[in-house]
Amino acid sequence: MNIIQVQDYEEMSEQGAEFLFQEITSGRSKVIGLATGGTPVGLYKHLIDKLKTNEVLLADVHTVNLDEYIGLSDDHPNSYHQYMFQNLFQFIDIPSANRHLPSGTATDFSEECRRYERLIQQLGGVDTQLLGIGANGHIAFNEPGSPFDGRTRVVDLAAETIEANSRYFAEGETVPSQAVTMGIGTIMESRRIVMIASGKEKAAAVKEMLTGEVTENCPATVLQKHGDVTLIADAEALSEIDVKNIQ
Ligand code: F6R
Secondary structure, three states: OEEEEEOOHHHHHHHHHHHHHHHHHOOOOOEEEEOOOOOHHHHHHHHHHHHHHOOOOOOOOEEEEOEEEOOOOOOOOOOHHHHHHHHOHHHOOOOHHHEEOOOOOOOOHHHHHHHHHHHHHHOOOOOEEEEOOOOOOOEOOEOOOOOOOOOOEEEEOOHHHHHHHHHHOOOOOOOOOEEEEOOHHHHHOOOEEEEEEOOHHHHHHHHHHHHOOOOOOOHHHHHHHOOOEEEEEEOOOOOOOOHHHOO
């Protein structure tokens, strides 16, 4: 794994944006897998700036998000559809038909999961996938115990994930307990992966991912088996490992 060690959240965000910007403008990546959560917010700000400043045309770029909460409609303020609109899509001119997320309100979720897998295949697969990491080592919403060959499916969120995500919901509002997520098998088929991580609450998971046994108990460890992963992590997220001994 290629590790880019940066000082702090701001530098991680800038470097992460530059990574995606280079993928897009070089023409290497036409299908970009996107993540939500707190970590990529700064990256999206920098990416918007870079794309606008350089007047990059995005007509033939597609985005494919990792996940969506079950039960939240596309216009619910806490849905990942809204997150993507608020943090990225409203500022860049990627055609709306090219922005793909699983639906959180499908009438038939088995069919919705198959549709999402088919869509990724029809696009020719994901060229570059952006990932965050959960403090419990999850990637997308593949919680500990998720199969390494899993495809897009409905999952129950771990109690610690529901707790971590509750910070985005109003007091008294129910935090969804299920999501549709790309599977680990789906993610591993991405040609290139860039993971961003910031903060000491991620340090144990980052250490396990880089140095631990590859096991479904810590989903992110599967990335040790992917040939093209770049981790951009700040000093706090890397505080439990000696990077020199890993690279
Ligand atoms: C988001 C996602 C999750 C997050 C992870 C970290 O689409 O798939 O795996 O990347 O939960 O979330 P934050 O960045 O909020 O710490």
